[in-house]
Every structure is written in C-alpha cells, then in structure tokens.
Amino acid sequence: MSQPYRKYLCKTCGLIYDEAEGDPDSGLAPGTRFEDIPDDWYCPLCLVSKSDFILYEEKPRDAQAASDAPVPKSKVGGKDAIVIVGSGYAGWTLAEKIRLQNPDAKISLITACDGAVYPKPALSMALSQNRAAEDLVEYSAAEKAKALDMGVKTRTKVMSINPARKRLMTTTGTIEYDKLVLAMGASPIKPQLVGDAASDVMTINDLSAYKKFRATLEGKRHITLIGGGLIAVELAEDLASKNYEVTLLVRGGHLMRNILPGLVADRLSNLLAKNKINVQYDVDVEQINHAAQGVELKFDDGETMQTDLVIAAIGLKPNIGLAKKAGLQVKQGIMVNAQMQTSDADIYALGDCVEFEGEVQAYLEPIRRQAAVIADHLCGKYAAFELKPALIKTKTPSLAIISCPPLKKDAQQGGWTKIEAHQGQGLEVSYLVNNELKGFVLSGELVTQAAHKYQGLAG
Numbered sequence: 001m002s003q004p005y006r007k008y009l010c011k012t013c014g015l016i017y018d019e020a021e022g023d024p025d026s027g028l029a030p031g032t033r034f035e036d037i038p039d040d041w042y043c044p045l046c047l048v049s050k051s052d053f054i055l056y057e058e059k060p061r062d063a064q065a066a067s068d069a070p071v072p073k074s075k076v077g078g079k080d081a082i083v084i085v086g087s088g089y090a091g092w093t094l095a096e097k098i099r100l101q102n103p104d105a106k107i108s109l110i111t112a113c114d115g116a117v118y119p120k121p122a123l124s125m126a127l128s129q130n131r132a133a134e135d136l137v138e139y140s141a142a143e144k145a146k147a148l149d150m151g152v153k154t155r156t157k158v159m160s161i162n163p164a165r166k167r168l169m170t171t172t173g174t175i176e177y178d179k180l181v182l183a184m185g186a187s188p189i190k191p192q193l194v195g196d197a198a199s200d201v202m203t204i205n206d207l208s209a210y211k212k213f214r215a216t217l218e219g220k221r222h223i224t225l226i227g228g229g230l231i232a233v234e235l236a237e238d239l240a241s242k243n244y245e246v247t248l249l250v251r252g253g254h255l256m257r258n259i260l261p262g263l264v265a266d267r268l269s270n271l272l273a274k275n276k277i278n279v280q281y282d283v284d285v286e287q288i289n290h291a292a293q294g295v296e297l298k299f300d301d302g303e304t305m306q307t308d309l310v311i312a313a314i315g316l317k318p319n320i321g322l323a324k325k326a327g328l329q330v331k332q333g334i335m336v337n338a339q340m341q342t343s344d345a346d347i348y349a350l351g352d353c354v355e356f357e358g359e360v361q362a363y364l365e366p367i368r369r370q371a372a373v374i375a376d377h378l379c380g381k382y383a384a385f386e387l388k389p390a391l392i393k394t395k396t397p398s399l400a401i402i403s404c405p406p407l408k409k410d411a412q413q414g415g416w417t418k419i420e421a422h423q424g425q426g427l428e429v430s431y432l433v434n435n436e437l438k439g440f441v442l443s444g445e446l447v448t449q450a451a452h453k454y455q456g457l458a459g
Contacts, residue, residue: 007056009055011138013364015044015119017053019031077177081151083110083168083180086111087111087141089119089364110153112158115144116207117143119136123205125238128397133214136207153170166346181350183349185318186316193288197289197290223310224310228248240276248277248279255269256403258405260441268396283299294307295308318333330355337356338385363392390404400445401447404450405431414438417430437457
C-alpha cells in the first residue's frame with residue numbers, strides 16, 4: 001500500500017507544498033514526493049531552499065496560549081547587548097543569524113506586540129488553505145527566545161532613542177544597548193475617506209488584524225477591496241476561493257502597475273473576471289457610510305455601491321517615526337549604508353523600514369541578505385548589501401506569474417518589450433535598457449524559467 005501524500009510547510013513564507021498537487025510552476029508534476037524534489041529546488045514564493053521546509057501537520061495551535069507563555073527571565077538590554085526593536089520576519093531572522101555566528105552574543109528583542117513568529121506572506125492565502133490565525137503561529141516569543149538563548153520583552157513600545165547615552169525609553173522602563181537594530185517594518189496606508197463608516201475600513205498587515213478580519217467575515221457575502229496592487233489581488237483571489245462575492249476597486253488603469261506591464265496585467269484581469277471577481281478601474285472612493293445592510297460607498301463621480309465589508313490594500317508606508325525623532329537620517333525610509341548602518345554607526349536598520357540607494361524593498365529575499373550583512377558586520381567580518389531587483393511570485397491561482405521589476409535607477413531608461421507569447425497563458429516580457437536585461441515578467445507555463453532568467457540580469 002502506497003504512503004499517503006504529505007504536505008510540507010515553508011518556515012519562511014508559509015507556503016504549503018502538497019505532494020498530491022506538486023508544483024507545476026516549478027516543473028514538479030502532481031504526485032512528486034518531497035524527497036524526490038531536487039536539492040537545488042527553491043520555494044516558489046520566497047526563494048528559500050528545500051531545507052527550509054518542514055512536515056506540515058494540520059493541527060490547530062492555541063495562539064493565545066502561546067502568546068501568554070512565560071517569557072524567559074534573561075536580562076533584556078545592557079551596555080554590551082545587541083538590542084533588536086521589532087519582532088517581524090526581519091527581527092527574528094537577524095537574531096537567528098547573529099546567534100549562529102556568535103554563541104556568546106548578548107541579544108535582546110523588544111516588540112510592541114506579543115512577538116509571535118508566523119509567516120506574514122501566508123496572510124493573503126490563509127483562507128484558501130483553511131488556516132485560522134492560530135494555525136499560522138509557529139512559535140511564541142517566549143519559545144523562540146528560549147531556543148535562541150536571548151532576552152525578549154513583549155507588549156513594550158519604544159517611545160524614544162537617546163543615541164548619545166545609548167538608551168531606549170520604553171513603556172516599561174529604560175533599556176541600554178551597545179548596538180541597536182531597528183526592524184520597525186511598515187504600516188498599511190489608509191485611504192482618505194469621509195463618512196460615518198470610514199473607521200470600519202479594514203487593513204490586513206499582521207496576525208492580529210487577520211484574526212479580526214476572520215471574525216468580521218462571519219455572515220458577510222460581498223467583500224470590496226480598495227486597491228489594485230499585489231496584496232489586493234491576492235486577497236481577492238483568496239476570498240473568491242471561498243465563494244465570497246468580490247469587487248476590486250482600482251484607482252488606475254491596470255492591476256499591479258508597479259510590478260507588471262499592461263500586457264500581463266490585462267491577461268490576469270480577464271482571468272479574474274472569469275472567476276467572478278468584479279474589477280472596476282479608474283474609480284476613486286470618497287465616502288463610506290453605514291447602510292441598512294452593510295455599508296454604502298460613494299465614488300468621486302457620484303455613483304454609489306453597497307457592500308458588506310471594505311478592506312483597503314493600497315500599499316505600505318515605512319515606519320520611520322522613531323528614527324526621525326532620534327535624529328537619524330530618513331527619507332522615504334530609514335537611510336542605511338551598505339553595512340545597513342544608519343547615520344549613527346551604532347544603530348542599524350533592516351527590512352520594510354529601510355531605504356538603500358533610493359529603494360525600499362519590502363520582500364523577504366532582500367531582508368534575508370540584509371540580516372546576513374548585519375550579523376557579519378557585528379561579528380567583525382566585512383560584508384556589504386548589494387541592491388538587486390527582487391524576484392516576486394504572485395499568489396494568484398488564476399494565472400501563475402513571477403515578476404522581477406527593474407530598479408528605480410533603470411525604470412526610466414528603458415521599457416517593457418514583448419519577447420514571445422506561447423499558446424495558453426504563457427507570456428514573457430522583458431525590461432531592456434540599451435538592450436541589457438534589467439527586469440522581466442513570466443506568466444503561465446513560462447514561470448519555470450524564472451531562476452535561469454534571473455541569473456541573466458545585467459548588473
């Protein structure tokens with residue numbers, strides 16, 4: 001009797017590899033056993049290696065119990081301590097990389113939330129995977145801190161930084177540091193709306209917001225998403241998979257305009273429509289008011305629409321307030337050099353909150369490399385962060401897409417060029433600058449060529 005098919009979970013992004021389904025986008029046919037996958041295979045969503053997957057057991061986890069677990073008694077901070085502010089992917093990844101290199105380093109982490117470790121990219125596909133908020137939690141802050149032999153202080157907000165005295169002023173007291181790392185992340189941009197239901201518009205950017213969203217879905221049928229970017233489209237598909245009626249309100253003329261050329265965006269839009277996702281373009285919501293059932297949206301042209309729930313997904317804004325207050329150099333994000341140091345050499349920053357060479361890259365792959373640079377530098381090794389175009393896998397079942405948008409410095413010098421179209425949904429579009437490849441988008445069956453094409457990018 002053959003062994004039942006199993007599922008494996010990517011510890012980084014939460015993607016689930018189901019042996020029964022395989023991963024056709026990566027060339028793995030349905031029925032491919034995990035042990036038979038080549039060792040050079042990588043997660044199609046976040047690009048980590050096969051070794052970063054673990055056997056997935058569909059057992060609910062009590063997230064509340066995990067978050068209430070006793071916090072280790074280890075001292076937090078100190079004159080010889082590395083203190084990390086922020087418990088997202090960036091903060092915990094850095095702690096892991098420092099501990100791997102220096103077993104004796106005194107590491108502490110401070111976070112305003114409960115510090116639970118979970119794969120944030122999974123938030124926009126958790127509905128289709130039947131995963132509640134509790135199922136996404138991998139470790140509590142206490143469990144993770146114990147495993148890394150480090151101090152952690154949860155539900156503590158850092159109010160200000162005194163770089164001269166190397167002290168943090170927090171809601172639970174003063175904390176000293178030797179080296180400080182800001183992993184502050186980014187916050188959802190909220191649309192400027194008026195009306196008595198404006199405060200009811202939801203955003204989903206962390207586990208607590210996702211938990212509230214799941215509770216709010218109870219009894220709802222029609223969900224409206226404001227936004228046409230990556231997260232808005234992924235959430236629309238996720239909701240549609242559970243037979244919710246979904247309307248996507250896009251301010252511009254095509255989907256994912258920051259990462260997709262119009263040719264691919266139009267193809268995706270047509271497929272979303274076939275999956276009964278109503279996409280409306282060039283619309284601008286001005287008001288939202290309570291109605292007899294649900295809420296009523298009013299557009300800038302005077303038209304109205306009723307819906308049960310409104311979710312805004314119009315982008316993220318780097319959290320720079322704390323750094324700015326401390327006198328650190330900021331622009332769109334916290335400015336860092338190639339060693340990820342801010343304008344204060346003893347304060348580093350990484351993740352969604354940082355800006356390097358004019359770019360803010362809110363993706364997992366550059367965050368991993370940023371964390372490696374900081375860990376090396378703190379351990380006395382030479383390291384430098386290299387700015388590269390990000391490889392982005394969209395979680396859109398209607399159409400497999402892998403995009404690699406050009407860096408800002410190249411974005412105005414060239415343009416998208418259609419290379420070839422294949423039968424079905426396969427499409428390859430390249431971004432060329434003086435005939436050099438600076439970015440690309442692959443869709444349909446062509447996404448299997450992404451790794452090879454990425455290696456061919458001109459520096």
